[in-house]
Amino acid sequence: MARDVTDATPISGRDELVAWIAAGEKPASDWKVGTEHEKVPFYRAAHGPVPYEGERGIRAVIEGLAGQNGWEPILDDGNPIGLADEAGGGAISLEPGGQFELSGAPLRDIHGTAQELARHLRELKRVAEPLGIGFLTLGMSPKWTRAETPIMPKRRYRIMSAYMPKVGRLGLDMMFRTATVQANLDFGSEADMVKKLRVSLALQPVATALFANSPFTEGRPNGFLSFRSEIWRDTDGDRTGMLPFAFEDGMGYERYVDYALDVPMYFVKRGDTYHDVAGASFRDLLEGRLPQLPGERATSSDWANHLSTIFPEVRLKTFLEMRGADNGGPEMIAALSAFWVGLLYDRDSLDAAWDLVRPWSAAERQKLRDDVPRLALASEIGGRPLKDLAAEVLRIARAGLARRAMPDDSGRDESRFLDPLFAIAETGRTGADLLLDRYRGAWAGSVEPAFEECVF
Template sequence: MARDTSDTTPLTTRDELIAWFAAGEKPRARFAIGTEHEKIPFYTADHMPVPYEGERGIRALLENLGRETGWEPILDAGNIIGLAGPEGGGAISIEPGGQFELSGAPLPDIHATATELDEHLAATKRAAEPLGIGFLDLGMSPKWTREATPQMPKSRYRIMRNYMPKVGKLGLDMMLRTATVQVNVDFASEADMVRKMRVSLALQPIATALFANSPFTDGRPNGFLSRRSEIWRDTDPDRTGMLAFAFDEGFGYEAYADWLLDVPMYFVKRGETYHDVAGASFRDLMAGRLAQLPGERATVSDWANHASTVFPEVRLKRFLEMRGADVGGPAMIAAQSAFWVGLLYDETALSAAWDLVRGWSASERESMRAAVPRLGLHASIGGRCLGAVAAEALAIARTGLQARARRDGNGRDEAVYLQPLEAIVAAGRSHAQERLADYEGPWEKSVDPAFTTCTF
């Protein structure tokens, strides 16, 4: 999660809220790709989680990485909780359970994204090895209980931890024990945003199935291929889900803004202080009648920060965030960006992707979303196995990337990054299924080998 926005420009009308989303529109020539991924740190000697404090803790890791990269520390109440890269150059942040996140810079192609990732992982390794820290490439910590997982000293997380148990059973698991990979994509207009939102919402469960990689919890199989994805189904119904209204006639910035207005707030940030207003209405903040902060009125930063506290399968800010995938290794991180860029950045591919999903009803999409965490590519929609749908979606993405014709120094276009996903579809087995087979076979019913096998 990147650092919170700071813009004190007052917001007084609903139209200004809507215009904030529209300000994200870009000409197609300026479309970029922003990749974010989380990775779970552990001590290599004993496979235990890494606390914040201590000579070998997360604080020390951030300080080491800051020295490696020259990036500036991000502070919260005197604690270093992230690193800011050069202007427009990405950021490092820590998630509530210590998950280490790179929010990548906006880059022109997947080749640049892969290079950025390689450089980040190399720098992180140099910072982590002296501390005896490694990183899992799984979508959920496989061994530690929720209670055994350290909690990071970040003000907004304290507010969220207090609120989450009031609205769902698994919100704290989401915060403390899961890890994802996301790609952020641009849109040229409201109509372009709507098409991309609908296609990516409909296909997000396909991505969940392709990237399923969280089959272990508390030291044993948990009955799911993507437990991370299942956890989101019982986190907070007000701010998660498949956004069925995005398929309604007339959907656009206005409808999304109205939905966001109805989502309860977490906090209001003034200066360096996070004020706990969990459950309050953004409408009351705009009107100056927020009970916790009488007379305080909304600013641009309040709206931007509120937009970052909703977690649907696809999130609209001034770009679109794809949120359905478990994290995997470097090849899978690049593959996630390739999948969505191939589908969404070429007009012919985007039209073909819409043709693939346009006949699905809201109930069919919801049923698919509910089945995928357990069944993966063996779930179905519209009478079709998701493995077959995924194969078709990948073929469309490949044509879209080939049409972009962005080549690296060896003359390869971006379609090369789809190969790990094509291998998964060809084999009919996700990484989660491979790991479960390891557990039953060479791992001898222990998750400890994951700390050697499933690492960056």
């Protein structure tokens, strides 16, 4: 989660909320991709979690990075909880349990994504290694309990932490113990947004399966290949899920705004103060009838911040966010953005992907979403093995990237970034499957070797 927005422009009605989203429309020539990933920090010596404070804590890493890249600190109640490139180069922020997130800049191609990631990891290692800190390439912390997980000093997280147990069993695990990689993509019109949203929602479980990489919890197998994805199934039903309404007639900006208006709020930020309004209605704030803040009316920042607290499998803001994948190593982080760019940024590929998923019913899409955390590529939809479907989807994405014809300095197009995913689809064995093989074999029933082998 990037830093909360501060924009006091008043919003007087629903039409302005719709216009806020519609303002994200861009011509295809201006479409870019932004890549975000979270990584779990740990102490290399004892394989324990890293607290915020202390000479070798998360705060020291943030302050050290500021000296490396010159980015401006993001403060929360005086505590540095992230960094921002004021020139638009991205941001670094903290998830609730100390997961270190890079929110990458919007970039023209996947070559730029890979270069940005390599630069970030170089800078991070220069700071973290002298402190004895490493970062895991896993979708979930594999060893320590939730109680052992540090809490970062971000006030919005205090509000969320108090609310989460009221609406699901696993929301705190989502906050404190998971790590994802996400790709953010543009749209050109309302119709283009709707088609991309539908395709990416339907295929999000395919991405979840290909990127499954969280099979361990508290030192042992948890029974899932992507437990991170399973956690989202019992976090908060009001703000998560597959958005079946997106496939209904009449879907557009207004329909998404109406959905978002009905998602309960967490907070309202005024100046440096976070007001806990968890469970309250944004409609009440819009009309100046919020019981916790009588007479206070909605601003642009309230809307932006509220949208950032909605967590469906694909999220709409002024761009589309793909949210279904576990974090992995650098090659997997670049592969996620390549996967979605290949499917969504080439017209022929988008059409082919839509033809593939259009016959599926809401019940079929939901069953696939429910099966994938445990079964990954062994799942089925419409009687078809997901392994075979994933291979077809990857071929569509590869053709889209080839048609984009964006070469690097060596003349290679972006399709090479899909190679790790083709290997997974060919064998049907995910990163999680391979980790479980190691656990049962060379690791001799211990997750401790993950802290040596699954590291950036």
